[in-house]
Amino acid sequence: MTMLSAVGFITIIVMVALMLSGKISLPPILIILPILAALVTGFSISDITGFLSNGLSSVLNTAALFTFSVIFFNMLGDVGMFDLIVSKILKVMGNHVYLILLMTCLVATISHLDGSGATTMLITIPTMLPLFKKMNLKPTLLLLYVGLTSGVVNMLPWASAVMRLCSATGLDVYETYSAVMPVQIVALILVYLSCFPMGMWLAKRGYGMTDEEFQVLKSGALKEPVVQVKKGVLIFDMIFTVALIVLMLVGILNANLSFMIALAIGAIVNFPNPKDQVAQIKKHGSNALYMVMIIFSIGILVGIMNGTGIMEAMTNTLIGIMPESMGSHLPFILCLISVPLSMCVGSDTVYMVIAPILGEMTVAFGGSMLQAGAALMIGSCLSANLALIGPTPYLALGLAGVEMGDHLKANFLPTWIFGIVMAVIAVLFGVFPF
Numbered sequence: 001m002t003m004l005s006a007v008g009f010i011t012i013i014v015m016v017a018l019m020l021s022g023k024i025s026l027p028p029i030l031i032i033l034p035i036l037a038a039l040v041t042g043f044s045i046s047d048i049t050g051f052l053s054n055g056l057s058s059v060l061n062t063a064a065l066f067t068f069s070v071i072f073f074n075m076l077g078d079v080g081m082f083d084l085i086v087s088k089i090l091k092v093m094g095n096h097v098y099l100i101l102l103m104t105c106l107v108a109t110i111s112h113l114d115g116s117g118a119t120t121m122l123i124t125i126p127t128m129l130p131l132f133k134k135m136n137l138k139p140t141l142l143l144l145y146v147g148l149t150s151g152v153v154n155m156l157p158w159a160s161a162v163m164r165l166c167s168a169t170g171l172d173v174y175e176t177y178s179a180v181m182p183v184q185i186v187a188l189i190l191v192y193l194s195c196f197p198m199g200m201w202l203a204k205r206g207y208g209m210t211d212e213e214f215q216v217l218k219s220g221a222l223k224e225p226v227v228q229v230k231k232g233v234l235i236f237d238m239i240f241t242v243a244l245i246v247l248m249l250v251g252i253l254n255a256n257l258s259f260m261i262a263l264a265i266g267a268i269v270n271f272p273n274p275k276d277q278v279a280q281i282k283k284h285g286s287n288a289l290y291m292v293m294i295i296f297s298i299g300i301l302v303g304i305m306n307g308t309g310i311m312e313a314m315t316n317t318l319i320g321i322m323p324e325s326m327g328s329h330l331p332f333i334l335c336l337i338s339v340p341l342s343m344c345v346g347s348d349t350v351y352m353v354i355a356p357i358l359g360e361m362t363v364a365f366g367g368s369m370l371q372a373g374a375a376l377m378i379g380s381c382l383s384a385n386l387a388l389i390g391p392t393p394y395l396a397l398g399l400a401g402v403e404m405g406d407h408l409k410a411n412f413l414p415t416w417i418f419g420i421v422m423a424v425i426a427v428l429f430g431v432f433p434f
Contacts, residue, residue: 004041004313008305011037012314012344015388019405026404030297034304043308055303056296059391061256063295065118066395067288068259072266073126073399074284079228079270081237082130097208098199100135101145104128105192108149111245113156117384117392118255119248120150125399135208139400140410145191146396147385147411148418152187154381155180161381164351169359169373179374182429187422229270236269291398295391302346302389311349316357330362331371331432335423338379339386339416346389347380371432378426379419386415 011033018029038048076082104124111123124146132142154161157177166173202208229237244262247253253261267277305311342350355376362372385393386408397404427434 002313002317004308004310005317007037007041008310008314009317011305011310012388016344016408019388019408021405027293027297030294030301034301037310038304038308041308041310047307048304051303051307052300053303054307055299055301057299058302059295059299063292063391065122065256065259066291066295066391066398067285068263069122069255070288070291070398071281071284072259072263073122075263075266075270075280076237076241077126078280078283079234079237081234081241082126084234085127085130096199097135097137097202098195100128100131100137101141101195101199102192103131104142104145105149105195108146109153109188112150112153112159116160116248116255117150117154118395119245120146121392121396121399122255122259123245124150125396129400137202137207138410139402140407141202143385143396143400143402143407144411144414145195147415148191148382149188151382151384151415152184152191154384155184155377161347161351161377161384164348165355165373165377168351169356169369171370171373176370176373176377179370179431180378180426183378183422183426183431186425186429187418190418190421233269237266240265240269288398291394294394294398298389298391298394305389306349311345314345328365328367329434330358330365331367331375332423332427332434334358334362334372335375335378335426335432336420338376339383339419340412342376342380342383343386343388343412346387347384348390350376350380367432374426374431375423378422382419382422383415386412 015029015033018024018033019026035048038051043051107127108120108124112120125142128142128146129139132139153159155177156162157173162173162176165171166176199208240262244253244258248255248258267280271277271280338350341354345354355373358376359369359372363369384390385396387393388404393407394404397407426432
């Protein structure tokens, strides 16, 4: 093991341990550890400054997206739009936890049809979080189902996962998708079906509401919720938000531009007084600031890990420790470990760095590049919402009000177990051999 890879593994291990401990906030972890790693491996302050510049530039769009979208959705919450939606749903909904989970899966499936993780989080979490709170369900459960659903849908041929994988390995997009499509269909069905036993299991353990609590809540929902703006303005907000989402899903507007426009128009329509507009921005800007700091901190981590070559060295070390006797089982093994691997190094590294190398290694052992690519993609798509390196998970965490340590404690194991199930499904459909 080279010094670069040793330092890289130690950095990742310490990072995860500190996150899970909850004793240090995320920005110091993401900033100090990679800088120390770069210094230990012999890079100068001048080198590190260059790495930081490249890393920060890679997350600027996400930081802008988060800032404008969070303020926009919080503003709509203040005027009562989400309360009105929740009250309408409660009028027709029974007291069943599984219905909330099913609705989460449905919203996440539809919103991820454009292949954008950020769009999925921005649509699904603000829509479903109020209902989860009403039903006394933990927001980590919302993140689990959003992550599983969007992860499975992310295997669509126009999604970024397939595009990045194929661009790095030379695979054909639709040939790759044809191989994993049966796995995707079965996995999506399983996610939906899991809502029923999960809902009943949660209900037996005191989650959700008693029938008495639900009747009280439903009686309250029959009353018109407090709305801070005129009815016409509220109708405009709803139509405008739906139109915005549609324009994003069909690709006419990108997410950044969409929410910049949304905040500008929404602030003027809902708060005609300029002082009220400024007050709203100040009120919710503080909520966005911490997550923006985290996103920039991620940029520092990514810039240093890639610029120093630590990430590539870690990949080569993993390849080097693979026993030759396991070569024929390599695609299945890759699929089994792709969830924790992608969580630690990020999906970009898996697709752009690890996949080509391990693909060639698979070919050398008698397999194919397609088998290796499909194996890595299945787990990496599934764990995209758990990745320590990448901005979208932190966008989801900010919207749900959850810390990364709590997210990992609650959702890593069930996500990995589902990834193992998908690996078995892939073997059964002949995507790669056992």
